Amino acid sequence: MVSIDGTDCAVEARGKCWYSHKFKRSGVRYEVAVSIKCGDIVWIKGPLPCGQWPDVKVFRDALIHYLDENERVEADDGYIGEAPSRVKTPNMFTRNEEKLAMQQRIRNRHETVNKRFKQWGCIRQRFRHTTENHSACFCAVAILTQLCIEFGEPLFSVAEYSDIVTDQGNNVVEQDHNDDSSGSL
Numbered sequence: 740m741v742s743i744d745g746t747d748c749a750v751e752a753r754g755k756c757w758y759s760h761k762f763k764r765s766g767v768r769y770e771v772a773v774s775i776k777c778g779d780i781v782w783i784k785g786p787l788p789c790g791q792w793p794d795v796k797v798f799r800d801a802l803i804h805y806l807d808e809n810e811r812v813e814a815d816d817g818y819i820g821e822a823p824s825r826v827k828t829p830n831m832f833t834r835n836e837e838k839l840a841m842q843q844r845i846r847n848r849h850e851t852v853n854k855r856f857k858q859w860g861c862i863r864q865r866f867r868h869t870t871e872n873h874s875a876c877f878c879a880v881a882i883l884t885q886l887c888i889e890f891g892e893p894l895f896s897v898a899e900y901s902d903i904v905t906d907q908g909n910n911v912v913e914q915d916h917n918d919d920s921s922g923s924l
Contacts, residue, residue, distance in 0.1 A: 740902060741772040741781060742813040742849040743802065743826075745794040746856060748786070749865040750873065758790035764865075767873055770797040771856075771881070773849050775813065778894040780885045781853060786874050795820045811902060813845045827902065845897050852894065855884045 747759045747766040754831030759766030784801050792800075794817035803825055806812070822831035827842060842877050857863045861876040886896060 740775045740810065740812070740900065742800060742845050743772045743782070743818070744773060744815060744846070744849050744853060745770050745797060745817065746853045748862050748873065748877065750870070751865065751867050753788070756790040761789075765789070767866075767870060768792050768794075768797065769877060770794065770802065770810070771852065772802065773852050773894075775832055775845055775897060775900050778848065778888060778897075780881055780888070783878065783881055786870050786877065794818055794836045798826070811837075813842055813849075815846055830862055841897070841900065843876065845900070848894050852884065855887070856880050859883075 745768050747768050749759070749762045750757065750765050750767055753765045755891065757765035757767070759768070766789040767786035768789045770788075771780060772782030774781050781842055784797055786852045787797060794814075798812075798814075798818055798821060802812070803821065806825060811823070811825055811827050812818075814828055814855060816828045816830050818826040819828045819831060822828045823833040823880045827834075829839065829842065829846075856877075859876075861873075862880055866873050866876070
């Protein structure tokens with residue numbers, strides 16, 4: 740089980756299909772997944788033009804195909820188009836009020852990862868080079884961030900996590916994920 744979120748990075752002006760509503764200018768988007776159990780960065784997809792690739796479209800293009808039949812991911816409302824079958828979002832109609840605080844803590848931890856990425860100038864500042872170079876920089880930052888998580892700057896704990904879903908026959912299938920925050924690859 741993972742949390743996912745898109746993170747946008749500003750780039751030089753490239754046209755309407757690159758427009759990011761977060762910057763009001765051109766940007767590239769990456770989808771990042773973080774393990775709920777141990778806090779590791781386990782998935783990166785991108786770079787993609789922000790204007791053509793909303794979060795849910797990025798998810799539908801790749802990560803959704805790697806989920807098992809009864810697996811879902813935790814995400815913000817940018818992914819509500821796949822809720823509740825493949826994604827759990829805060830405002831989905833089947834939300835469990837008792838688990839909202841736990842789910843918000845998971846999303847907050849994910850935002851901590853995004854914030855750590857943006858501590859690096861090549862990600863925080865407007866990038867003035869090719870998309871391929873941005874991809875190399877983003878991957879390097881992700882690797883360095885993961886190494887920091889593993890060796891001295893772990894993410895905060897999200898305690899125990901469980902997800903109740905139903906299979907095709909409407910049988911309840913519960914997935915428990917206990918957080919050990921060990922940070923191993």
